[in-house]
Amino acid sequence: MSTMPPRPPVTSPEPRPADALAPLAGAAVPRGRFITFEGIDGAGKSSQIAATVALLHARGIVVEQTREPGGTVLGERLRELLLHEPMHLETEAMLMFAARREHLAARIEPALAAGCWVVCDRFSDATFAYQVGGRGLARDKFEALEAWVHPGLQPDLTLVFDLAPEIAAARVAASGADPDRFEREQRDFFVRVREAYLERARLAPQRICVIDADRAPDVIRTEIERLLGERFFP
Ligand SMILES: Nc1ncnc2c1ncn2[C@@H]1O[C@H](COP(=O)(O)OP(=O)(O)OP(=O)(O)O)[C@@H](O)[C@H]1O
Numbered sequence: 001m002s003t004m005p006p007r008p009p010v011t012s013p014e015p016r017p018a019d020a021l022a023p024l025a026g027a028a029v030p031r032g033r034f035i036t037f038e039g040i041d042g043a044g045k046s047s048q049i050a051a052t053v054a055l056l057h058a059r060g061i062v063v064e065q066t067r068e069p070g071g072t073v074l075g076e077r078l079r080e081l082l083l084h085e086p087m088h089l090e091t092e093a094m095l096m097f098a099a100r101r102e103h104l105a106a107r108i109e110p111a112l113a114a115g116c117w118v119v120c121d122r123f124s125d126a127t128f129a130y131q132v133g134g135r136g137l138a139r140d141k142f143e144a145l146e147a148w149v150h151p152g153l154q155p156d157l158t159l160v161f162d163l164a165p166e167i168a169a170a171r172v173a174a175s176g177a178d179p180d181r182f183e184r185e186q187r188d189f190f191v192r193v194r195e196a197y198l199e200r201a202r203l204a205p206q207r208i209c210v211i212d213a214d215r216a217p218d219v220i221r222t223e224i225e226r227l228l229g230e231r232f233f234p
């Protein structure tokens, strides 16, 4: 009979209780891997995150699935403000990093230390793309926040879903969901966000893989499976 305590669902914004990670903690366990998904709104990340988590589960890997902004109770409250309240650009950038600080402390770091893999919908590359690229935040301010909030930490692998803004916008519109403050931005904004993601990928080619998101979901899933295999299960 299993002695594992009950676990909260992978998408829970609550930090896991200490005993939920206990079976993996204690003895020296290898640190988990940190995988992030990025791209303009509507590029198709969410659909592929679910498939990726299923692939990892099938290999017996314990996965913490989470998102930014959000991932903790406080982070989800900040998300509501960030997605719906107008604010100054620098306020927006600092709130993104405030939510991230909490997320790292309460959820990401404990999970990685306990050997869980963390699959996160967006991380600091999104701040670079949206706030620096899209809105014009000064790069040195972004770099200062990044160095303060997660010095020396970057994802092990980042998948950037690359898609033309008009196709992404059509997908968002077809989904029928109420658009948030970011999704209501015009094409030019998403052109800049997309370019910033591609620039970030050029700056960190070992970590960031660009995925052509203008393909059928099954084709994209197969490519992700291949990338994960090459990177983590050679
Ligand atoms: N490869 C694809 N081809 C066509 N449609 C897709 C594809 N992937 C996802 N979609 C559809 O596009 C819409 C947006 O997909 P999804 O929510 O996965 O994007 P996202 O990148 O997570 O967007 P957001 O960042 O806004 O949450 C959904 O309705 C989804 O069903």
Ligand SMILES: Cc1cn([C@H]2C[C@H](O)[C@@H](COP(=O)(O)O)O2)c(=O)[nH]c1=O
Pocket: 041, 067, 068, 069, 096, 121, 122, 123, 124, 126, 127, 128, 130, 131, 182, 183
């Ligand atoms: C982390 C992060 C996110 N954003 C923006 C990008 C999206 O429009 C929303 C999050 O919505 P999603 O549907 O869950 O992807 O927030 C941002 O501008 N900067 C960031 O750092």
